Amino acid sequence: MEGRWVEVADRVLVRRYAELDLSVGLVMGDGGCLVIDTRGDERQGAELLAEVRRITRDPWTVAITHSHFDHSFGTRPFLDCPVWAHEGCRADLVENGGRARDEWARYYRDLGRPDIAGDIARTEIVPPDHLVTDRIRLVVGGRPVVLAHLGRGHSGNDMVVHVPDAGVIFAGDLVENGAPPAYEDAYPLEWPATVAGLLDLLDGTPSPGPGGAVVVPGHGDPAGRAFVVAQHAEISALARLCELVSAGLLSPADAVRRSPYPEETTRIALGRAGRP
Template identity: 55%
Template sequence: MSARWIEVADGVHVRRYEELDLSLGLVVGDDACLVVDTGGDEVQGAEWASAVRRVTPLPWTVVLTHSHFDHSFGTQAFLPCPVLAHPNCVDELVIESAEEKDKWSAYYTDQKRPEIAAAIRATRIVLPNTLVSERTTVDLGGRIVEIEQFGLGHTDNDLVLRVPDADVVFAGDLVENGAPPSFPGSFPASWPTALAGLLTLTGPDTVVVPGHGEPVDAAFVDRQRADIAAVVELAAAFVAGSVTLEDVLRDSPFPAEATRRAIGRLTGRNRSGR
């Protein structure tokens, strides 16, 4: 399993996995550490837990930035411990985890990677045991981590973590680097507002850790916010009949496939972005 560490600030680490270009986080305090997301299956979760233990022996708390398999299916390896998540994350894991297992095990089977497919199928889903529905903090000893939620965006259960003394923000998949935002199941109409909320936590020197890709800065996040907002505007013009689908695909800041997925979310039956 190809992975490497990046230390983005003193005691704030990112584990970068080649698979899915995934970024997982570790924040170390004086008395405890915080693990940000757990990977896509129990095998990856165990590797990730072992990597954390090579950095620190301190007791850990897990925070899930959202419910998608690649961020939440590896939790079993960290138990017993507090597992924090938004209440809707629990709902999604209960309702969607079996379908996610089928979908992604089939994907890796098609990719001729049966070992990952088998690991996903065998994964035991762990439900978070501590719910975060409003701003909260975790005290790691000499270091506070703030956890916030800024509304509907990549999912209905995105959490954002800020390490104030290190000027680092973990954004989950509200921010993507190296690929377009992932729109299936998302809420494009309100996603720019969620990113605007995230930007209130940043300054010119803030390191923002996306769910996938290398760390970025606030300017990158603001550009992504503007790009998603542009797609929302194009979709509204398409619904109004003032532009064609070809116009939208031509003018979108994202590739055609991502744009079509965003439009599909924005022009559904209730036109709410759900």
């Protein structure tokens, strides 16, 4: 999907980027559209804006699935428009966005990518101005869209975007395809229940087509229910290992051996398991 839009359902498009294997979304209606995530800096956001404009001239609304830089730092070029996210997303960007910008600029500089580092360093972080606590229903170009916080998981402010008439859910990084889920900012013990809520949402989403409901992860290819079920089993298994280690019933080394994920991912999850 790199460099082109792919329509995964009626007027619901996904655009993929090689950098971080990122997926962003576009939901089009009649007279309005919804942009889902804005990429990782102002230049990338402006590129995305130009690609949206190639598809539609309608006014947009923006939804941010969570506060991590690669999903939220590209918002500035889209203003002025409503920017929706979970209330914790705004809090995290206000309190920690500047530090995250410096850390990621340094990361890319050390990686030998001064171009990306400079773009991130020059980015103005724009917090969302329309906030979701639990869930809210929008109408975008005549189409219903539900924004829902199902619980903590990949972050403390994960929000999914449900397009019920198309049978599509944009899951952010609650689901990741092609790489292990990222636990650096996660809540490993709560993540399984949150993905169980995502499965409940899927089960209540009739698909207008023969292929079943579509889940768009924050990274990697769109997938179906079976993929989410499999990933739920994996993160549940890792959560149980975290509980056993915390209770002193299992050593970290044994947890690594029994984990469905690589050692680095597992040790990060073990370190996060005790966080409130």
